[in-house]
Amino acid sequence: MTQVNDLSRSLVSFEQNSSVTVVVEMSESSWLVAGQVPGLDRQPLKKLEPDPAALLRLVERWRDEAVRAGRTIKRVALAFGAGRDGFWLARWLRARDIEVHVIHSTSVAVSREHRRAKTDRLETAMLTRVFLGWLRGERGHCGMVVIPTLEEEDARRPSRERESLVDERTRIINRIKAILAWLGIRGFNPKLRKAVERLDALRTPDGVPLPPNTIDELRRDMARLTMIREQIKVIEEARLARLEQAPATGPHAMVRLIVSVVGIGVETADMLVQEVLSRNLRDRRAVARYAGLTGAPDESGSKRREKGLAKTGNARVRRGLIQLAWRFLRFQNDSALAQWYRARTEGPSGTRKTKMIVALARKLLIALWRMVKIGEIPVASRCDSRPEQVCEETKQAGRRTVVFLTGRR
16 A cells, blocks of 8 residues: 655755745734744744734735845745644635645654743744754654645534533433432432433432422433433434435445444444544554554663553544444454454463553554555454464464454444
């Protein structure tokens, strides 16, 4: 499979004498703009209100100053860090023929001093240094984020909204149970349809009905719970309707392919496709790293230890994959991935299941990624460190095919 550019360095030659380089340090109240303008002895620094039109006028003014200084400007490159404002500014500037890049904030190396100074001016100078190094094509300065289209960002909203609604539903249910436990009442299930009607029949251990203020509060919580259930149902029905309207276009085809695997539902498939599988990632290592399922080794001299998961990627994908891995062991018990997991966790010398489930989640994500990208049948790992009997089976079969049980939904 052909690898794509991972945006760790620029692949376009950089001529600093004919390029205007601009960096923006963005905050909620102001933007601090720094520039490297050919022909000017100073390094301009300007503080602006959060106004894209003012930023565009400033960039054009600096370009005109470089032209008046006798320089031929062939390129204007602007960069800012990924943050709360998202990607709307990048799309707005690209529509006006400005080369825009969004810097991955965690890819910028910072000072390890215990109390390092941190101001907008210092942050702008640091971003300027790493951006110039990236433009020169040098690795290790910083990494860039792929700027999604408005349609791609909008496609992720239903899954994320549903997740927040499910969390809110759980919070309200726990709150109702906590209030009732305060009164000594247990066993009441707020998720039942007739739960509101049963509030009047509840009694404390002393046989006393619920206090009036408490029952009014519980009724309001139950009303919010009903509203959240309806909203979740609307989101799920709208998603199914979109899949039926365009079943073979773009991400919808990936969702239908993944749903055909027994043990994976529409919600999990839609989340995986919209968050990670539809992205143009470089290779399987980039896929695992995006989900935060890679390790964080700490090695220096004779010291060798593993600090655990890096957790630098998409937390939503990581949580969903670990839940899917446990479910996968139940519904795909005969697949090679499940056998690979059991071979390492069963027996007295088996590895801890909580550690290996992360490895299984990583392998499962890569298998699904290769399935939807190139239609390749997933294969198991080589038998380098597998138990004796499993290695013998793998040698007889060559490479062990991961057969997913599929069925019509």
